[in-house]
Amino acid sequence: xxxxxxxxxxxxxxxxxxxxxxxxxxxxxxxxxxxxxxxxxxxxxxxxxxxxxxxxxxxxxxxxxxxxxxxxxxxxxxxxxxxxxxxxxxxxxxxxxxxxxxxxxxxxxxxxxxxxxxxxxxxxxxxxxxxxxxxxxxxxxxxxxxxxxxxxxxxxxxxxxxxxxxxxxxxxxxxxxxxxxxxxxxxxxxxxxxxxxxxxxxxxxxxxxxxxxxxxxxxxxxxxxxxxxxxxxxxxxxxxxxxxxxxxxxxxxxxxxxxxxxxxxxxxxxxxxxxxxxxxxxxxxxxxxxxxxxxxxxxxxxxxxxxxxxxxxxxxxxxxxxxxxxxxxxxxxxxxxxxxxxxxxxxxxxxxxxxxxxxxxxxxxxxxxxxxxxxxxxxxxxxxxxxxxxxxxxxxxxxxxxxxxxxxxxxxxxxxxxxxxxxxxxxxxxxxxxxxxxxxxxxxxxxxxxxxxxxxxxxxxxxxxxxxxxxxxxxxxxxxxxxxxxxxxxxxxxxxxxxxxxxxxxxxxxxxxxxxxxxxxxxxxxxxxxxxxxxxxxxxxxxxxxxxxxxxxxxxxxxxxxxxxxxxxxxxxxxxxxxxxxxxxxxxxxxxxxxxxxxxxxxxxxxxxxxxxxxxxxxxxxxxxxxxxxxxxxxxxxxxxxxxxxxxxxxxxxxxxxxxxxxxxxxxxxxxxxxxxx
DNA sequence: ATCTCCAATT
Numbered sequence: 144x145x146x147x148x149x150x151x152x153x154x155x156x157x158x159x160x161x162x163x164x165x166x167x168x169x170x171x172x173x174x175x176x177x178x179x180x181x182x183x184x185x186x187x188x189x190x191x192x193x194x195x196x197x198x199x200x201x202x203x204x205x206x207x208x209x210x211x212x213x214x215x216x217x218x219x220x221x222x223x224x225x226x227x228x229x230x231x232x233x234x235x236x237x238x239x240x241x242x243x244x245x246x247x248x249x250x251x252x253x254x255x256x257x258x259x260x261x262x263x264x265x266x267x268x269x270x271x272x273x274x275x276x277x278x279x280x281x282x283x284x285x286x287x288x289x290x291x292x293x294x295x296x297x298x299x300x301x302x303x304x305x306x307x308x309x310x311x312x313x314x315x316x317x318x319x320x321x322x323x324x325x326x327x328x329x330x331x332x333x334x335x336x337x338x339x340x341x342x343x344x345x346x347x348x349x350x351x352x353x354x355x356x357x358x359x360x361x362x363x364x365x366x367x368x369x370x371x372x373x374x375x376x377x378x379x380x381x382x383x384x385x386x387x388x389x390x391x392x393x394x395x396x397x398x399x400x401x402x403x404x405x406x407x408x409x410x411x412x413x414x415x416x417x418x419x420x421x422x423x424x425x426x427x428x429x430x431x432x433x434x435x436x437x438x439x440x441x442x443x444x445x446x447x448x449x450x451x452x453x454x455x456x457x458x459x460x461x462x463x464x465x466x467x468x469x470x471x472x473x474x475x476x477x478x479x480x481x482x483x484x485x486x487x488x489x490x491x492x493x494x495x496x497x498x499x500x501x502x503x504x505x506x507x508x509x510x511x512x513x514x515x516x517x518x519x520x521x522x523x524x525x526x527x528x529x530x531x532x533x534x535x536x537x538x539x540x541x542x543x544x545x546x547x548x549x550x551x552x553x554x555x556x557x558x559x560x561x562x563x564x565x566x567x568x569x570x571x572x573x574x575x576x577x578x579x580x581x582x583x584x585x586x587x588x589x590x591x592x593x594x595x596x597x598x599x600x601x602x603x604x605x606x607x608x609x610x611x612x613x614x615x616x617x618x619x620x621x622x623x624x625x626x627x628x629x630x631x632x633x634x635x636x637x638x639x640x641x642x643x644x645x646x647x648x649x650x651x652x653x654x655x656x657x658x659x660x661x662x663x664x665x666x667x668x669x670x671x672x673x674x675x676x677x678x679x680x681x682x683x684x685x686x687x688x689x690x691x692x693x694x695x696x697x698x699x700x701x702x703x704x705x706x707x708x709x710x711x712x713x714x715x716x717x718x719x720x721x722x723x724x725x726x727x728x729x730x731x732x733x734x735x736x737x738x739x740x741x742x743x744x745x746x747x748x749x750x751x752x753x754x755x756x757x758x759x760x761x762x763x764x765x766x767x768x769x770x771x772x773x774x775x776x777x778x779x780x781x782x783x784x785x786x787x788x789x790x791x792x793x794x795x796x797x798x799x800x801x802x803x804x805x806x807x808x809x810x811x812x813x814x815x816x817x818x819x820x821x
Numbered sequence: 822a823t824c825t826c827c828a829a830t831t
Contacts, residue, residue, distance in 0.1 A: 149823090150822070150823060151823095153823050153824075154822090154823065157823070157824080183823095183824095184824070185823050185824045186823090186824080187824080187825095188824040188825050189823090189824065189825095191825085192824095192825085218824090218825090219825065220824045220825040221824080221825075222825080223825040223826055224824080224825050224826085225825095226825090226826085227825080227826070249825090249826095250826080251825055251826045251827095252825085252826075253826085254825095254826040254827065255825075255826045255827090256826090257826090257827090258826065258827065280826090280827095281827080282826050282827045283826090283827080284827085285826090285827035285828075286826070286827045287827090288827085288828095289827065289828065290827090311827090312828080313827055313828045314827085314828085315828085316827090316828035316829075317827070317828055319828090320828065320829070321828095346828085346829090347829070348828045348829040349828075349829075350829080351828095351829040351830060352828080352829055352830095354829095354830090355829085355830075382830075383829055383830045383831095384829080384830080385830090386830045386831060387829075387830050387831090388830095390830075390831065412830090412831095413831085414830055414831040415830080415831075416831085417830095417831040418830075418831045419831090420831090421831065422831095448831095450831055451831090453831090454831085
């Protein structure tokens with residue numbers, strides 16, 4: 144058009160923003176000025192919004208100057224959007240100046256300012272403003288509720304939510320999402336039910352929030368209900384809602400459904416691919432994750448971002464693909480122009496650590512351009528536990544207990560390392576430190592959903608109404624397992640108590656109780672699904688493998704980091720988390736002894752690694768010898784060399800087993816339901 | 822005919 148009017152410019156600017164291209168929107172304004180069209184009060188709100196999205200304060204300031212020159216400072220829309228722009232860029236002072244610029248300011252401007260204070264963490268200023276202003280609308284309350292929740296003041300948010308004169312959809316959304324952001328998923332779901340009863344319409348935004356809550360607690364039934372609600376009401380699956388949905392399915396163990404949603408999504412954005420890649424990674428399907436990562440570039444011409452690489456690298460870490468992981472890590476910057484951030488380094492440290500490559504991991508940490516955070520050191524500490532590296536573990540533990548004195552998980556990990564090495568004095572020291580600092584250990588909790596009801600079991604807590612029955616069942620299960628040679632693996636018990644007592648404690652682990660409960664209350668052959676807050680201990684992992692075969696059940700356990708699919712005696716994680724064990728299993732398998740069936744009677748002190756050392760060169764029962772220098776390769780590709788064998792001391796007694804555990808990779812032959820390459 | 826505050830995903 145020869146002379147487009149302001150209206151048309153405004154429309155095209157808005158169009159750019161709606162298509163997720165704020166930079167282009169701002170560039171359009173430049174063209175508009177060059178074309179000598181006069182911007183009006185409709186032009187600036189959109190532009191300020193664009194600046195707020197990309198954090199372009201300087202451009203925002205220039206626009207602000209134009210607003211003043213054009214005499215548009217008095218317009219409410221212009222001012223509120225300018226306030227938001229400044230506040231979102233962290234410039235509260237300037238935001239406040241805009242508010243005070245003229246005597247009269249409408250409610251929307253005040254709300255923007257309240258929200259601005261809260262976004263910058265200034266709870267006092269926001270509260271003062273909220274209380275000083277007599278004229279309030281729903282938006283004022285909503286801004287306070289979401290802001291309080293964001294700043295961790297969830298009780299205050301709840302109080303306002305209960306007291307406010309009237310609520311709209313945003314009020315419900317704000318409180319529900321507030322709970323979720325604070326990790327209170329149960330409360331979020333309760334309020335969501337209340338919202339449904341109130342007759343409020345369920346919009347996309349609240350549905351995505353609730354799906355996130357479902358994903359976190361593993362509430363598959365609730366998530367399915369929302370999926371059905373979406374279909375029933377013909378709600379369009381946009382990129383955000385679709386991503387929330389597929390993420391929920393992936394995190395609730397239903398990769399098949401996640402994939403179906405993903406494939407049928409009309410609009411996919413980078414974060415949708417990220418969610419699917421991350422889901423595959425979590426389930427240990429590294430090959431599929433990598434295939435999808437290539438597909439997004441090949442078919443959609445999408446550029447992977449930092450989060451995509453978190454997915455790809457963690458997929459490699461879960462599957463032990465050391466070389467590929469390193470290769471993708473190196474290509475990030477070179478090929479994709481994505482600067483590795485601290486979390487990417489964390490992934491690689493995890494990857495190297497699990498493979499036992501301590502020198503390489505430490506070398507990498509040294510080369511980091513940023514200060515390594517607790518997560519990076521934590522990844523290395525985890526590796527020390529897996530490989531029984533007490534020396535480094537002790538040093539790192541000390542560092543981490545200073546860096547994150549409130550993180551109970553670190554104390555637990557360090558105790559494990561010491562306990563495995565039989566250093567009970569050090570275990571006691573860690574315990575004392577926890578006591579002094581008033582740190583509570585997180586108890587193991589497992590959740591199982593039956594017919595829409597959530598049952599939670601906490602370690603050592605017998606408060607479930609059917610506890611007696613469950614205990615009987617659990618004893619029966621353990622007895623059956625013992626008949627095929629199961630022996631409790633007490634190496635991860637953190638107390639220096641006698642073996643029998645250790646075994647009793649293992650039987651109180653929440654996942655065992657939840658599985659027994661599941662066996663009692665579901666029909667034969669159905670899948671049992673459990674969500675656990677911590678990692679699964681080695682003994683529970685072994686026991687569950689056996690249960691899956693003995694009872695012919697598929698058992699899916701989600702732990703704090705990943706999924707375990709147990710079927711017919713093996714697990715989809717290929718025992719990667721338990722390298723020690725793996726060495727033994729592999730070793731024993733090659734020598735015709737069943738791995739889960741070993742029992743050490745002599746030299747009960749020390750870890751399996753320690754025993755491996757002790758046993759070096761000695762004749763074992765059944766006539767097998769471990770030679771120093773001998774290497775073992777695990778199924779997950781880790782090579783372990785018995786080069787550190789120090790002394791030949793106590794011989795180990797190993798009972799012969801009646802059967803053999805299948806060590807076949809779980810998914811490689813069972814890959815039909817998810818054909819990424821097609 | 823257009824524009825503002827408060828709510829969503831990896």
